Amino acid sequence: MATKKKTISADSRNPFHTLLNLWPYMWPTERPDLKSRVIWASVLLVIAKIVLLSVPYFFKWTTDALNGKMDAAGILPAIMLGATALIIAYNVARILQQGLNQLRDALFARVGQYAVRQLAYRTFVHMHQLSLRFHLERKTGGLSRIIERGTKGIETIVRFTILNSVPTFIEFLLTAAIFWWGYGFSYLLVTAVTVWAYIWFTVRASDWRISIRRSMNDSDTDANTKAIDSLLNFETVKYFGNEQMEARRFDASMERYEKSATQVWTSLGWLNFGQAVIFGLGTTVMLVMSGLAVQRGEQTIGDFVFINSMLLQLAVPLNFIGFVYREIRQGLTDIEQMFELLEVEAEINDAPDARELDIRQGGIVFKDVHFYYDPERPILKGISFEVPAGKTVAVVGPSGAGKSTISRLLYRFYDIQQGSITIDGQDIRTVTQKSLRAAIGMVPQDTVLFNDTIAYNIRYGRPAASEEEMKAAAEIAQIGTFISHLPDGYDTKVGERGLKLSGGEKQRVAIARTVLKAPPILILDEATSALDTTTEREIQTALDIVSKNRTTLIIAHRLSTVIGADEIIVLKGGEIAERGSHAELMQHDGGLYASMWDRQREAVQAEERLKQVRENDEFGIVVRKAPAN
Incomplete structure (x- = not known):
């Protein structure tokens, strides 16, 4: 063929x-x-x-x-x-x-x-x-x-x-x-x-x-x-x-x-x-x-x-x-x-002498990376950072700062115009795309599932996996109990793009198939930003289990998900504005990270107050409104 x-x-x-x-x-x-x-x-x-x-x-x-x-x-x-x-x-x-x-x-x-x-x-x-x-x-x-x-x-x-x-x-x-x-x-x-x-x-x-x-x-x-x-x-x-x-x-x-x-x-x-x-x-x-x-x-x-x-x-x-x-x-x-x-020629091709990626520890290094989709609009302007092997580094910043672009570049969906991206010292442009992507697991923000069974979608991470391995991955992703209560179990159809499942359930399926893939490098690209606070906490627990002892790059909008990261990089306008641990960044009064944290904390508190009001209203505790004049 x-x-x-x-x-x-x-x-x-x-x-x-x-x-x-x-x-x-x-x-x-x-x-x-x-x-x-x-x-x-x-x-x-x-x-x-x-x-x-x-x-x-x-x-x-x-x-x-x-x-x-x-x-x-x-x-x-x-x-x-x-x-x-x-x-x-x-x-x-x-x-x-x-x-x-x-x-x-x-x-x-x-x-x-x-x-x-x-x-x-x-x-x-x-x-x-x-x-x-x-x-x-x-x-x-x-x-x-x-x-x-x-x-x-x-x-x-x-x-x-x-x-x-x-x-x-x-x-x-x-x-x-x-x-x-x-x-x-x-x-x-x-x-x-x-x-x-x-x-x-x-x-x-x-x-x-x-x-x-x-x-x-x-x-x-x-x-x-x-x-x-x-x-x-x-x-x-x-x-x-x-x-x-x-x-x-x-x-x-x-x-x-x-x-x-x-x-x-x-x-x-x-x-x-x-x-x-x-x-x-x-x-x-x-x-x-x-x-x-x-x-x-x-x-x-x-x-x-x-x-x-x-x-x-x-x-x-x-x-x-x-x-x-x-x-x-x-x-x-x-x-x-x-x-x-x-x-139409493929924009990204393997080099004639491309070799298999040799994963030893899984350390990632971005060095003076410049990238644009359109020459008139640069996205990344010479950023440099390292994700040490087995450590977790988070990239945060306002919308349009270039956060998701970093994950696309690491997957080599695009090639950078200047600089280098290396894994264990190997420039990703010199290795085969297949071996590169086999070493990386992705949990995206918007999980799109195939219109097939839950089992098919989980096993997509490693099609040759056994039934026991698939179910073990589902348990790690904290979705095994939910699946076992479904009438058709793992044979349940998820519908077009997975629309028969809730957002949290789809995310757990995405986590399960990444667990089954068992990659040495993990990318969490705003994996919980579309979820409510309660579901986010549940998903975050599963993500913490998955990322343990793996080189993990977190692309995040909600800062509450990156508190435990070994280093947090704050992007602004395609450049690194701040970097450090959560505690170190919070010490910068008036800093970009600290101001973002304050705004999000206020938004979460408002959400929790609104939730409490709704619960009280449900039980008839809320004070009646004054009649209109």
Whole structure:
């Protein structure tokens, strides 16, 4: 599955280049069994074409035999010179040709689906290799629809290219040769002009329809994006009662899709009508020529029937060539956006000589780190600090100071512009991303769970963990008792993004899977800031257990969670404003940390007073309000 493929061009205006780059998917060198299927499918197709060309001959001979002018003694054996035998042979040839076609499709089915699987797999892997910046800027709904259309487009292109284009071209040549050999150059000329006009018109009309198809795809992507985005934010929609607004946004996109889709089908009607006119004119000319030849005694009725049958058979591949061209061009249109995704280069790549991270103690050092997302807006301005092995360091500061950026840089979601970040003396840019991230555990502020069972989400930290290890991790995270009281226990579904669980329950699941991962380095990125005070204290107890004897970096907003840290670093405007232990920082009267602590303490006291008032009100203790004047 991991076979590296050649880069695919996204240029839909150069279809031959794109088809050339698709060849590895049509001819899978890593699968000899599939290559043999391609060969046998091609052989059967050629045989089917030869059998197909015999059908008009049997029809011609049958007509002449019924008319008493049969003269094929030198071509057919005596047993087949009778009309009945020829009728049987005619129908047997038709049935055999259909059977060969179906056998060909059955042989090639696995090849086509394998090609779809390979490209879908490659696209999926590539999406995970792209940077966090890319995914923050894309919309999930539109991205999924692009990939869906692209994989279907690949199946269309692979199937039609390998099974139909070349054999159909061979059929054209054989048909032209038969007309020239049997009836003269004039029939060949009419056939050639008809085929050329038909293909020219089909190509021009199909190219015109491509822009319409692209507009339809854009509208379809936009509508799907809005639908997915609205459903993912179902609660927010309900909070503000904006169902009608969401419906109007979705309907506006669908209205554009409706107009484009209508144009697609209308233009298809004009294309089909034009094709019918061109081929009808060519057929009329050739049948008139044959009819006059029959009247002059130069041809038999069988010849007239033969020419008509050959033209009818020629109409099928001609129509199919138009269909194939349309489908391939539309397929290229469908996959061009996915090809563009495949051509997006990963922002963060392993160095050519990258090695595995060698964790000895787990000490982290930030040295003169400069970083920005936008050059006009620097985030970190030369910060330096150390997280000693087995110690806990907290980073606090006002919103926008760059706290969460530090955790993203440590995970190497982005590369710094200046300075270095090292673990046990190893610059994280010189080690593999996989080994780096395997050494770090994360408990984020906003825990998003997979729409699966609690067991699946906990075991995500280490998929190979045993049942006992998973349950032990849940107990450490203080969620084991809660799970045991659920009707389905660990098999309970958590819903989309874990919405069936409360905030505290989701955080405990996040802690449990980090415990199961058992990393030497732990990052707590505002892991309790979204929780109430009571739940925060409960979660903090679990976090203290998890971080014991681990190198721990805490990104915090609530200062009550970092009192026990060995060192607290206060960021302001991307620079270190203060640093020290809680006690040392509190001694700085008027300092940033001390002022933040006072404000948060007042907020907590106000919250507790409000909670007390609510409890008293519940038991009827609160003093009644004075009546309004």
